[in-house]
Amino acid sequence: MKNKNGNTVPEKNIERLLLYRRILANLRREKKTAVFSHQLALMSDASPAQVRRDFMLIGYFGSPVRGYDIDQLIQSINEFVDAQEVQKVTLVGVGHLGRAILNYFQGRSDKLAITAAFDRNPEKVGRVLHGIHCYPTERIQEIVKAEGIDVAIITVPESEAQDVADRLVQAGIRGILNYAPIKLNLPPEIFVDNRDMLLAVEKIAFFARRRIRKESVS
Amino acid sequence: MKNKNGNTVPEKNIERLLLYRRILANLRREKKTAVFSHQLALMSDASPAQVRRDFMLIGYFGSPVRGYDIDQLIQSINEFVDAQEVQKVTLVGVGHLGRAILNYFQGRSDKLAITAAFDRNPEKVGRVLHGIHCYPTERIQEIVKAEGIDVAIITVPESEAQDVADRLVQAGIRGILNYAPIKLNLPPEIFVDNRDMLLAVEKIAFFARRRIRKESVS
DNA sequence: TATCCGCTGTGAATTTGATAACAACGTTAT
DNA sequence: ATAACGTTGTTATCAAATTCACAGCGGATA
Ligand SMILES: NC(=O)c1ccc[n+]([C@@H]2O[C@H](COP(=O)([O-])OP(=O)(O)OC[C@H]3O[C@@H](n4cnc5c(N)ncnc54)[C@H](O)[C@@H]3O)[C@@H](O)[C@H]2O)c1
Ligand SMILES: NC(=O)c1ccc[n+]([C@@H]2O[C@H](COP(=O)([O-])OP(=O)(O)OC[C@H]3O[C@@H](n4cnc5c(N)ncnc54)[C@H](O)[C@@H]3O)[C@@H](O)[C@H]2O)c1
Numbered sequence A, B: 001m002k003n004k005n006g007n008t009v010p011e012k013n014i015e016r017l018l019l020y021r022r023i024l025a026n027l028r029r030e031k032k033t034a035v036f037s038h039q040l041a042l043m044s045d046a047s048p049a050q051v052r053r054d055f056m057l058i059g060y061f062g063s064p065v066r067g068y069d070i071d072q073l074i075q076s077i078n079e080f081v082d083a084q085e086v087q088k089v090t091l092v093g094v095g096h097l098g099r100a101i102l103n104y105f106q107g108r109s110d111k112l113a114i115t116a117a118f119d120r121n122p123e124k125v126g127r128v129l130h131g132i133h134c135y136p137t138e139r140i141q142e143i144v145k146a147e148g149i150d151v152a153i154i155t156v157p158e159s160e161a162q163d164v165a166d167r168l169v170q171a172g173i174r175g176i177l178n179y180a181p182i183k184l185n186l187p188p189e190i191f192v193d194n195r196d197m198l199l200a201v202e203k204i205a206f207f208a209r210r211r212i213r214k215e216s217v218s
Numbered sequence C: 001t002a003t004c005c006g007c008t009g010t011g012a013a014t015t016t017g018a019t020a021a022c023a024a025c026g027t028t029a030t
Numbered sequence D: 001a002t003a004a005c006g007t008t009g010t011t012a013t014c015a016a017a018t019t020c021a022c023a024g025c026g027g028a029t030a
Helices: A011-029 A037-044 A048-058 A070-081 A096-105 A137-147 A158-170 A197-210 B011-029 B039-042 B048-058 B071-082 B096-105 B138-147 B158-170 B197-210
Strands: A087-092 A112-119 A132-137 A151-154 A175-178 A190-195 A216-217 B085-093 B114-121 B131-134 B149-155 B176-177 B191-194
Touching: A011 A037, A011 A048, A011 A070, A011 B197, A037 A048, A037 B149, A048 A070, A087 A096, A087 A190, A087 B158, A087 B197, A096 A112, A096 B039, A096 B138, A096 B197, A112 A137, A112 B158, A112 B197, A132 A137, A132 B114, A132 B138, A137 A158, A137 B191, A151 A158, A158 B158, A175 B114, A175 B197, A190 A197, A190 B197, A197 B011, A197 B096, A197 B114, A197 B149, A197 B176, A197 B191, B011 B048, B048 B071, B085 B096, B085 B131, B085 B138, B096 B114, B131 B138, B158 B176
Parallel strands: A087 A112, A087 A151, A112 A132, A151 A175, A175 A190, A216 B191, B085 B114, B085 B149, B114 B131, B149 B176, B176 B191
Antiparallel strands: none
């Protein structure tokens, strides 16, 4: 969690870098080859100064005349945020939400791959859903360790989430994306991101009433 | 948009207040009647001082001896964040993700209700999914206006999202929860929250790799 | 009674994050 | 030539968010 200067990298910087990367990939598809900070700023709801600061962080330098070379910039972001090899991801709880996510994830990233799913429902175990093999929950320890998976997505019911999380951590997982509406109690070195759709709608409902002009990204 | 002191309310404060409310509701179910700031802090990953500051914002005062009365505190948060009447929500795109969300949402909130869904697939139109009637996309304008819906959840494919968002705004929507991986171009008074699962996993993968194991001191 | 205790509410201090501002520098126009 | 231009990298400034730290208080203790 330290950058080359020995300081910790703030979460927000990483979020923005990942967003820039997606935008850049789209621009490249449109045959663009270079971009200025103010253009990226518009497309990402950041300020031009912030865009430039973010690129300072990863040590990429643009040209005052041509701006940022899109291919090189993507490459620099890749080097900063990606692992050397593909990082493996697992999903636990192949229900409504789990299947939607498996479906969405497929082929979207070349540096992340969901390589196994788990469920405790015997009807789902053994099947292949959206290209992913589904194993029984009991085999989490075995398979996560064998495959070297280090990120997990939890989409089991609220009541099961803590238990599943404990097993995953036991098996060596380092980061969790948790969709169950509950705070997981885990050791501090595990990076957890909670995604609660109900809290999100409640927040939007609040600001929709109050007419705040703002856009948030996550 | 303004609190009692005339200042705009930061998004983060609202997020935390909504989280406290959920935690408080759980505590009440366990027959607890009061809680201290340091207890809430533990359960919400905030600091005790921050918890107290958040309650300053909504003007609720606890007792140094008994702490915060759970029922009263919930009531105060309700008064601050909830609308007078139920706020109506719609969902557009009843696919994998859309159905998962309809399923999850049902009966979870008494101040928010999904009262209509939309899809352009004739097979889905006219059906009732998870208790919600599904209408054709062409009727967005008509039904959103008639029902007075002011928040929308977008779960259509990327290529359709901007068009759907434009229609919704046209129909009077004030806030959008957008699950399509694209930045919506909308007037600034519309509150938009983008939820991108892929960016989330990328971020977690980054910190999962980099997070330093905290050594326990013995 | 007097003393101690643990918590709240909050002003002040600190930390963190965002913006402004500008020197430096190729490019273009004249 | 050289002046004007537009953008970058970066420092200085500003703003927001968080934490600190402590007065004040009601209850418990002796
Ligand atoms: N954050 C969001 O946007 C959002 C949206 C919808 C649902 N959710 C949450 O996601 C979770 C799943 O929702 P859903 O609608 O997909 O539910 P679901 O019932 O359709 O799916 C749950 C799946 O988990 C499996 N499961 C249950 N216990 C398990 C265990 N111990 N180990 C492995 N698998 C187990 C079940 O067999 C089932 O396949 C719930 O916690 C729900 O609250 C979140
Ligand atoms: N952020 C996340 O976590 C996440 C996860 C999964 C999917 N997604 C995104 O959510 C969206 C939906 O994903 P999905 O897996 O449910 O896809 P899906 O194909 O299963 O569902 C899409 C639905 O939208 C309907 N639709 C298409 N065009 C429409 C239009 N113009 N008006 C109304 N309805 C229309 C289709 O008929 C279908 O029912 C996609 O944009 C996907 O990228 C996001």
